[in-house]
Amino acid sequence: MLIKVCGLTRYEDVCFCDKLGINMVGFIFYPKSPRFIYPEKVQGFSCDFAKKVGVFVKHDICKINKIIEQAGLDLIQLHGPYSINDCIKIGTSRVIKVIWPDSFKTKKDFLNEVRDYSRACKYLLFDAGTKGGGHGIGIKNIEYLRDIPNDISWLIAGGVCLNNISYFLGHISPHGIDMNSGVESSPGIKDKKAILKIFKKIKETR
Numbered sequence: 001m002l003i004k005v006c007g008l009t010r011y012e013d014v015c016f017c018d019k020l021g022i023n024m025v026g027f028i029f030y031p032k033s034p035r036f037i038y039p040e041k042v043q044g045f046s047c048d049f050a051k052k053v054g055v056f057v058k059h060d061i062c063k064i065n066k067i068i069e070q071a072g073l074d075l076i077q078l079h080g081p082y083s084i085n086d087c088i089k090i091g092t093s094r095v096i097k098v099i100w101p102d103s104f105k106t107k108k109d110f111l112n113e114v115r116d117y118s119r120a121c122k123y124l125l126f127d128a129g130t131k132g133g134g135h136g137i138g139i140k141n142i143e144y145l146r147d148i149p150n151d152i153s154w155l156i157a158g159g160v161c162l163n164n165i166s167y168f169l170g171h172i173s174p175h176g177i178d179m180n181s182g183v184e185s186s187p188g189i190k191d192k193k194a195i196l197k198i199f200k201k202i203k204e205t206r
Contacts, residue, residue: 001169001202002123002176004155005195006055006077007035009188011045016192018047020199023176025050026077029067030057034187035180042071053077053096061089077125087120095121096155100129101141110144118152125178128158138164145172162197169205177202 005017006026017025027042028035042052051074056064058080068076068090077096078087087095097117104110118124128139138159139145148154156174161182168177181187183194 001174002155003199003202004053004176004178005183005190006053006157006178006180007033007184007188008190009035009037010190013190013192014045014047014050016190017195018050020196022050022195022199024053024075026053026055026178026180027071028055029059030055030079033057037188039067039071042073051075055079061086064090075122084117084120087117092120093122096123096125097121098125098127098157101126101139101144102129104141104144107141107144107147110141111147114148114152114154118149122153123176124152124154126154126156126158127178142172145174160198162194162201165198165201166205169202 002023004024004026005022007028008014008025014025025047027037029039030036052072053075054067054071054073055077064076075094075096076090077098079098087097099113099117101110114124126139126145153175155176155178156168156172157178159182160177160179168174179198183191185191
């Protein structure tokens with residue numbers, strides 16, 4: 001199972017995740033986020049194992065490509081109204097597209113969106129609410145995720161913490177989980193003990 005920790009702002013937290021065996025570490029380049037970090041800072045963060053993921057909300061494609069090179073990113077996580085064509089322009093082998101199940105009126109509409117974007121992305125990420133992220137709430141339409149085709153790789157986000165990780169692993173069966181606010185002592189400051197406990201729980205189960 002893939003494990004991602006997002007909203008990192010400190011190198012000590014990045015190093016901890018990397019040494020632990022976390023697959024992906026996420027950095028948010030949206031200035032309005034309380035976990036915002038400058039690309040210049042991320043450039044100095046080196047990882048031996050974890051992939052560096054850049055999170056973008058309202059950047060144009062040209063700006064994204066510049067930050068990819070500047071920060072040394074491996075994967076790109078797209079929030080907001082990015083089209084399938086945008087994903088293709090950035091590169092289908094490195095895009096994680098965020099989709100909000102609670103923004104769809106029906107499961108059919110949701111699954112249609114999932115199928116369409118899955119052809120242009122490496123991973124899909126399903127988050128809580130109808131936009132944004134890192135707010136600590138869970139997905140209401142969680143049952144929508146049960147019918148995602150097996151050949152689509154996806155991660156679940158939205159308040160992932162020690163209290164609900166067993167449910168996600170036992171009832172939803174994602175290919176990966178994305179932790180952010182559920183493993184923090186404050187925005188951008190990660191709780192290493194919480195990360196370690198969830199990491200061990202996942203390894204015991206999967």
